[in-house]
Amino acid sequence: MSIDTAPSASATALDATSGAATRRDILHRLLMTIGPILAALVIAGCILLAVGVDPLAYYGYVLEKGLFSPLGIQQTLTRMAPLLFLAAGLIVAFRAGMWNLGGDGQFLLGAVTAAASAPVFVEIMPAWLALICSFLIAMVVAMVWSLVPALLRAYQGVNEIITTLMMTFLGTSFANVLVKLAFRDPSTTVPQTRTLPVEDRLPRLFDTTITSGLVLGLATIIIVHLVMTRTAFGLKLRIVGANPRAAVHAGLGVPGLTIAVFAISAGLAGLAGAVDIIGVQGNVRADWNPAYGLAVIPAVFLARMNGFAAIGFVFLLSVLSIGGESAARRLGVPNHFTLVLVSIVLIVLALAEYVDHRFNQSRKA
Amino acid sequence: MSSQSSSSVEKRDIVALEGVTKRFPGIVANDSINLSIRPGEVHVLLGENGAGKSTLIGMLSGLQQPDEGRILVDGRPTPITSPRHALALGIGTVFQHMMLVPTLTVAENLLLGGSWWQRPRTEELEARVAEITSSLGITVKLHAKVSELSLGEQQQVEIVRAMVRNSRLLILDESTSMLTPKGIEELGALMRRLVEKGLAIVFITHKLKEAAAFGDRISVLKLGRKVGEIPPERFRALGEQEIISEIVELMFGKQKDDPEAAERPIRTVQAQAAPLLQVADLAVAATDNAPGLSSISFDIRPGEILGIAGIDGNGQKQLAEALAGQRTATSGSVRLEGAPIEGLSVGERRQRGLRYLTDDRLGEGTVGTFPVSINFFLKQVGAAPFWRGGVEQRAEIDRRAAELVREYDVRTPSLKTPVARLSGGNIQKVLLARELAEGAKVVIFNKPTYGLDLANTLASRQRIRDTAARGLAVLLISTDLEELLSMCDRIAVIANGALVGTVANADDARTKVGRLMIGLAA
Secondary structure, three states, rough: OOOOOOHHHHHHOOOOOOHHHHHHHHHHHHHHHHHHHHHHHHHHHHHHHHOOOOHHHHHHHHHHHHHHHHHHHHHHHHHHHHHHHHHHHHHHHHHOOOOOOOHHHHHHHHHHHHHHHHHHHHOOOOOHHHHHHHHHHHHHHHHHHHHHHHHHHHOOOOOOOHHHHHHHHHHHHHHHHHHHHOOEEEOOOOOOEOOHHHOOOOOOOOOOOOEEEHHHHHHHHHHHHHHHHHHHHHHHHHHHOOHHHHHHHHHOOOOHHHHHHHHHHHHHHHHHHHHHHHHHHOOOOOOOOOHHHHHHHHHHHHHHOOOOHHHHHHHHHHHHOOOOOOHHHHHHHOOOOOHHHHHHHHHHHHHHHHHHHHHHHHHHH | HHHOEEEEEEOOEEEEEEEEEEEEEEEEEEEEEEEEEEOOOEEEOOOOOOHHHHHHHHHHHOOOOOEEEEEEOOOOEOOOOOHHHHHHHEEEEEEEOOOOOOOOOOOHHHHOOOOOOOOOOHHHHHHHHHHHHHHHOOOOOOOEHHOOOOHHHHHHHHHHHHHOOEEEEEEOOOOOOOOOOOHHHHHHHHHHHHHHHOOEEEEEEOOOOHHHHOEEEEEEEEEEEEEEEHHHHHHHOOOHHHHHHHHHHHHHOOOOOOOOOOOOOOOOOOOOOOOEEEEEEEEOOOOOEEOOOEEEEEEEEHHHEEEEEEOOOOOOOHHHHHHHOOOOOEEEEEEEEOOOOOOOOOOHHHHEEEEEEEHHHHHHOOOOOEEEEHHHHHHHHHOOOOOEEEEEEEHHHHHHHHHHHHHOOOOOOOOOEEEHHOOOOHHHHHHHHHHHHOOEEEEEOOOOOOOOOHHHHHHHHHHHHHHHHOOEEEEEEEEHHHHHHHHHEEEEEOOOOOOEEEEEEEOHHHHHHHHHOOOOOO
């Protein structure tokens, strides 16, 4: 994100040294990101060794299944679609300084409404219109679900971390209730919603099994990134996030912006649910909860809320989760080891950040 | 009194400060301060909010380290590295806000901070506390919960805690601010008994009466500098009224060698011109931590500078915020060029030409992590030509920002530098550029030179004079009487959220304003 300076003489003089500094900065940033990830891989490898698993075999299987096998990479890319939407929603919220941790509830409610509405809509209107309608309904339902934390934060200053987490528990349970009671498919014995026929789902890309939801996800996260960095609206949100008192002083309508942030963030989470159902799953089974919302948070943090970096980390997360499932099956490691790996990366990264900060401080002093 | 008969060895300073300077980003909080603290003396530190008292205490209690100068303990230079170290040296601090755990009993609070591997020595403590309290003539309920005690009792517990830890120097930071008049009297008596036992006490306050009543020695701080000291000999020779008037002279008076002192400018304000800003009966409700405003009325004509004088924290900030639209007024009217604006939002008022230059430059004036260029336009986000169709026009922003940087002489490494990295004076220039840019009609300056060095202070004052000379109406809020006297046409004094009087800036303005500020009739 380099800012091109005006062609005036003094401005150029001011910025004469900044080119080299920027390059060093980027290098430093890369080192500070990749170094901890490698360290985390080593630490996780030690844990694997301790439980009697060959870490190289584990990582090998992860890469083989998640990245190098044709079927695996297609699954990985398909998995990215909902994750990208969720990441986009988190970027908006986190940049505005609002910690929407209710992604899972919003995701599931979006998924359930999409799953319930899409099979009905395709019978009464053209497929493309039906899908758009389902997307919209899923988005609106998720937005409505975020209204309680949004209003509480905007007008009462109630901490949104607690309210969104509480709402996510309610949301997942409510989604379950809807599947079991309201939208249950009468023609099956297991409790699940009606299944959207494969030909009515989002088209696949070319001759692969990759969902076109991936394209939508990529477009969304790039648009969100550009809106946050290049527009007046994005700047207003960033001001609210960086210094709420400055926002008041500058005359921004902070409560209104707060509600808008929650609506956008939750709406994108709802779209994530819809894209997973309409693109891939086709229906929602009772008790289905992939917990993508929480899994994406570390990826967004690692990316420092930058949309392009987030695409990379979401890809990494997908490789880990698809490959990790396979490696876990083959080596008898619990499936959740992926989460252990991600959390070790986060902890090492935080430590690296702290050490770096202390180092900078002592160098200045 | 034992202090009179004590030998010179006893009279040696327990703690002495030599040329201590402490800087914070953009602010010199303490400027080469010398201070000697002696046993058997209540040393009063007097000054307004922001004079640097809290920073000084922070350094004595080990929370902060001086940037320059040194602290001597028992005559030896000793860096006080942590609060624990300060306690070990015998320096105990009772902070402005109570530092007791309300859900624990008094005894448990007193035992906090012991070694974690040892059992709390309750019996030992009880004996020790009994010894201390009986010699001081107070009672402390050891087994009562702290939350059940009054504020005065809690304070006694804190003092006893410092005594249990063998403090030789007790620092009381604004200790009377939350006490009842009776509690204040009791605290005064307690301090007297403590110094009679040979302790040294540093008593921080901004109330003149207390300083005169309880002190042995008074040091007056003003904007980070020590502007005067009344030693014990002089103190005893003077009566209470004489001491107060001497302090007033130190706090508000003109210093002989003050380089900032400038002659009052002779300006011509057209008395018959219609006022640009008219405020009538403005009132704001008080909140938990801020005083309200009541029936504020004044007019400012084009080209006029109206000063608002007063001790800090008497509603100055509330007044500025109410005018700018950041704080809702409960009643009253504000008119800009005759048109009512009291119902408008912050942005709409700015649009009409009302500008507010905040005193909290980093807290609300700027977004510290954002580049200098963006901070110029923080109040214009979305406006053409810097944004078109909601999209940022980076070239346009940088072009104008570079212009403003030149015009206002902002010293910044680049336009992309986060504004928090600049010095206070340069941040202030960014704010000046932002608020004085095209379209300004009425400008509210809140403490515009607070914490700036001399060069930037003078530059800021010149900007304000130029602003008025351009025919704008200026409201200048300041706690620096010198500043107001050198710039204003009229000076209004605010106390407890109300304007207690307005004085034309003539020859006797200094005394009149000074008297109004301490609650006497002009």
